Amino acid sequence: MNTISNKTYSAKPTDIQKKWVLIDAENQPLGRLSSHVATILKGKNKPEYTPHMDTGDHVVVINAEKVALSGKKMTDKEYFRHTGYPGGVKIQTAQEILEKDPAQLILKAVKGMLPKNRLGRQLLTNVRVYAGSVHPHTAQQPAKFDL
DSSP: OOOOOOOOOOOOTTTOOOOEEEEEOTTOBHHHHHHHHHHHHHTTTSTTOOTTSOOOOEEEEEOGGGOBOOTTHHHHOEEEEEOSSTTOEEEEEHHHHHHHOHHHHHHHHHHHTSOSSHHHHHHHTTEEEOSSSOOSOGGGOOEEOOO
């Protein structure tokens, strides 16, 4: 008999072990940082990754105010939103968002790299972003992740 199994592995909710990961955003490029965070949130860095389940870890990002943007993106990169009313286009530059709430800049970038469905919205609840180096998640003992 052949002992090699050709069955595809699918994680069960009891198999999922969620950990906490700490990432320092200081002097990190926004895109590379966001793609690493999205990968950890989806669980693609784990062998038990299953596309339709939340197999990822909780991510704590600190020093969001010190994130780097290359070139002239700080002033030229624009974020659009619409209020739903005629003429209701609101445009903000990356610099304006960074000055007002640095966490939003990273959250917008990570959100864009997650699936656009219920799972993506659920995964986004597992990321916490803080402007400074202080965070309230020391009790969870997050493991430091080097980019």
